[in-house]
Amino acid sequence: MKTLSLVTPCYNEEAGIAECYEACRKIMSELPGYAYEHVFIDNCSQDRTVAILKEIAARDKRVKIIVNARNFGPARSPHHAMLEVNGDAVIPVVADLQTPPALIPEMVRAWEDGYKIVVAVRENAGAGSPPIALARKIFYSLIRKISKVEQIANYMGYGLYDRRVMDVMRTLYEPDPYFRGLVPEIGFERKVVTYHQPDRMHGSSKHSLFDLIDFALMGITTFSKAPMRLMTVTGFVAACLSFVFGFLYLVAKVLFWSSIPFGIAPILIAVFMLGSVQLLALGLLGEYVGVLLQYARRFPLVVEKERVNFD
Template sequence: MSKISIVTPCYNEEENVAELYRQVKEIIENLGAYDYEHIFIDNASKDNTVPILKGIAAKDKNIKIIVNSRNFGHIRSPYHALLQADGDAVILLVADLQDPPEMIKDFIKKWEEGYKVVLGVKTQSQESPAMFAIRKMYYNFINRVSDIELTKNNTGFGLYDKQIIEILKEINDPYPYFRGLISDIGFESYKIEYVQPVRKRGITKNNFYTLYDIAMLGITNHSKIPLRLAAMLGFLMSAVSLLVALGYLVAKVIFWNSFLLGTAPLIIGLFLFSSVQLFFIGIIGEYIGSIHTQILKRPLVVEKERINFSATTESSSALVNKRDQVYSNQI
């Protein structure tokens, strides 16, 4: 019998985790032909999320829990949990119920038809229209500058075959852009459209910084165009500056007494070039920061505890550390 793994990252979702558990359990049981596990990875919640999950896990051994030692962010924690799943197919499903659990049936159906990747794609959202429009513009932008074609309006919600998970385990990326990695692997994906419902309970944990973080991660991991744009724009502006300087020189020589240089062009030029330089220094800084993160090779997360996992199960982060140690010894 095939096994389905459901992976749910959560942080301060005490109002949603029990309802999500109930809905997923009902859907899988109605399918009838699958074993399943539901892995909740908690990012050191400060509310009652973990006690609620422990109460559920005590009654249902299909529920597995990983509790992180601290909040490792919305990028590393879900990815770590995906690597712990041992199902024949793994479904990433957030805890806030904005990824409709009923789509699990559609994902599995397409997986049975042979697709290794089945993705949920938001065509509309009942959340803020302005935020949805900004996200759409970002996806359009990153597809223009990226070396690969990324799936627009997909947050990672979808089904991934065990073969995909095994490939991800070999990549060993300490700060992965998951959506980009799925596109980079290259397997054909089937896309199922849906309308994202409004969050009914609790508040979103995303803010400007977290959204900016993942946006820049997508750019730095999958495009060199901003760096090349900086070089090309620098050359172009240098050429323009030279032409302007020559024009001023000729005008001054011809109209020596009547042509006044003035301070306005100097001030405007100074602020223009300074702002352009600062912008591209920031872009370069993002790439350097990405390199720095890769070099540190820190584990995705540090686990505080795990519940209902087999005693022989070894975390993916431990395996990565062992592999790095072997490589170091060989050098």
């Protein structure tokens, strides 16, 4: 009998975590012929999330819990849990049920048809506040153009991943994993299914604006060298323009000595232009150096405080 591993990351989800468990349990009960485990990884919640999960785990041994020693961020924690499970396929499900468990049977059928990866893409990606929706659209358009690896628009990581895919993931060392980029990077047969993302039933998003910006920069710096090369080209073009304008200014001054004042305006314009280019280049260079530092430290994805129902 094949085993499906459901993985749910948690952070202050006391209002809806029991509902998430029940929704997944109901869907899995409608899939005869499959065993399953539901692994919850808690990112050091400050409410009763862990206590509620322990009550559930006490009566259902298919529920397993990993409790982190601190909050390790929204990318590292779920990735760690997905690497720790042993199912024939792994399915991440978020605690607020915005990745509807009702899609699981369709993904399992595609998996049984031979697809190693089934990715779920949101149909209503434009939902939410207009500025965030616009920023998301621009980001996906940008990263698809500058990345050498195909990037899937409106794909947030929800899907089904065969054991072979996860075995490859385990061989990689990704200190800040950009999972939605790693999936197309690995390859394998892939099927795309669509879903309508429901409204959040409890609480609010745990992703701050900083988290979204961090995700975007992580994706760009991990899967593209284009920003660095753009800065190289920009620096070369700026140097050429500075030389040309400087030469033209010198010629004009020699030919029209008395009518063209020296002034400081051209100097200030050149200094501000070149200074801004240098600051932008240094910022991008710092992002790439930061990525290299993370790889060099070899710090674990998370530090676990406790495990429940893991034999």
